[in-house]
Amino acid sequence: MTTFPLERFAQIETPFYYYDTQLLKQTLNQVVEQKNRYGFHVHYAVKANANQGLLKLIREAGLGIDCVSGPEVQCAIDNGFSPQSIVFAGVGKADWEIRLALEAGIRCFNVESLPEVQIINEIAGSLNKRATVALRINPNVDAHTHQYITTGLEENKFGIGLTEVESVVAEILKLNNIELKGMHFHIGSQITDMGAFQVLCMRINELQKWFETNHIKIEIVNVGGGLGIDYEHPDQHAIPTFEEYFSVFHRFLELRDGQEVHFELGRSVVAQCGSLITKVLYVKEGRKKKFAIVDAGMNDLIRPALYHAYHKIENITSDAPTEQYDVVGPVCESSDCFGQSVVLPQTKRGDLIAIRSAGAYGEIMASHYNLRKFAPSYFSE
Numbered sequence: 374m375t376t377f378p379l380e381r382f383a384q385i386e387t388p389f390y391y392y393d394t395q396l397l398k399q400t401l402n403q404v405v406e407q408k409n410r411y412g413f414h415v416h417y418a419v420k421a422n423a424n425q426g427l428l429k430l431i432r433e434a435g436l437g438i439d440c441v442s443g444p445e446v447q448c449a450i451d452n453g454f455s456p457q458s459i460v461f462a463g464v465g466k467a468d469w470e471i472r473l474a475l476e477a478g479i480r481c482f483n484v485e486s487l488p489e490v491q492i493i494n495e496i497a498g499s500l501n502k503r504a505t506v507a508l509r510i511n512p513n514v515d516a517h518t519h520q521y522i523t524t525g526l527e528e529n530k531f532g533i534g535l536t537e538v539e540s541v542v543a544e545i546l547k548l549n550n551i552e553l554k555g556m557h558f559h560i561g562s563q564i565t566d567m568g569a570f571q572v573l574c575m576r577i578n579e580l581q582k583w584f585e586t587n588h589i590k591i592e593i594v595n596v597g598g599g600l601g602i603d604y605e606h607p608d609q610h611a612i613p614t615f616e617e618y619f620s621v622f623h624r625f626l627e628l629r630d631g632q633e634v635h636f637e638l639g640r641s642v643v644a645q646c647g648s649l650i651t652k653v654l655y656v657k658e659g660r661k662k663k664f665a666i667v668d669a670g671m672n673d674l675i676r677p678a679l680y681h682a683y684h685k686i687e688n689i690t691s692d693a694p695t696e697q698y699d700v701v702g703p704v705c706e707s708s709d710c711f712g713q714s715v716v717l718p719q720t721k722r723g724d725l726i727a728i729r730s731a732g733a734y735g736e737i738m739a740s741h742y743n744l745r746k747f748a749p750s751y752f753s754e
């Protein structure tokens with residue numbers, strides 16, 4: 374359970390991100406313990422949070438990195454991750470990003486279209502290198518998650534459709550500087566229904582048979598990320614059930630000899646360890662409701678505005694009887710609202726508010742909108 378050091382907070386200018394590094398370490402221990410039971414490989418999806426303090430602990434735990442841009446590949450290298458632990462996905466890799474990844478010697482490109490593989494082949498040739506690729510296949514599995522973060526349905530832009538696999542593979546096999554070694558999938562994010570992962574395994578099993586019949590050796594089965602967290606109960610469920618999650622893949626994937634299973638976990642690793650700490654500027658009595666106006670805005674944490682995402686909101690400096698507030702930021706947008714009709718202890722100017730489960734897709738998605746500054750980060754240790 375995350376406890377907030379209020380005396381320390383009193384000295385720090387708000388808003389800021391606060392990371393419970395003890396919790397991150399415990400979470401990483403769980404990931405490592407559970408993945409090791411089955412010999413699985415985990416690449417942390419750095420898009421969720423690239424804070425250097427967190428990356429250090431993630432590297433020390435021995436995870437690899439999943440990137441979706443050249444700057445993310447560079448960030449992984451700058452933070453000491455071995456190039457061979459890096460995988461690189463994304464529908465729109467620019468030439469310079471491909472070159473950077475090839476020169477760094479990353480483990481695998483997760484490729485999303487034939488034109489992309491052809492360009493990787495060209496650039497690899499010009500550098501006298503061979504690129505290892507895993508073909509991202511869109512398995513048409515409904516992840517039952519928010520429409521903006523579902524990726525594995527036919528209508529999404531990601532991956533190659535099931536019906537195109539045959540023709541795309543035939544073309545890839547003609548390319549001299551490409552080694553097709555794997556299949557890659559990612560069906561969406563914040564998935565709490567393990568049944569969706571089970572269906573993914575079934576699709577992978579069918580594809581395995583097809584590759585086998587066609588005598589194409591698949592060494593890497595990368596199932597992506599997507600494991601969800603409990604936004605409602607950040608303290609009761611501070612660590613996701615990695616045991617249950619990995620065991621689904623262990624039970625349902627029909628692997629061939631020598632195949633490695635790779636995962637790209639982002640949110641489930643870092644979400645619960647982070648909170649956005651903000652101060653109440655004003656309490657405004659509207660005609661219909663009360664507003665707690667805080668000094669953090671949608672530029673600091675955009676998830677509620679962008680996805681109508683729920684984050685638990687707590688007043689950590691008051692234990693007065695409760696009232697209902699809309700907790701809103703100072704940005705000039707009606708969507709700059711962290712929560713409506715939030716039940717909080719009676720709240721006044723100067724109180725500190727914690728917006729919980731903000732460790733993933735929080736700090737990293739911050740912007741300068743309204744020319745606001747980036748919120749700094751602090752660690753429990």
Ligand code: LLP
Binds near residue numbers: 421676
């Ligand atoms: N692998 C690929 C190819 C991905 O696209 C993603 C996330 C991941 C792995 C990591 O997924 P995770 O384990 O974190 O679910 N900004 C949104 C989430 C976008 C996820 C994008 N892709 C949010 O705040 O909910």
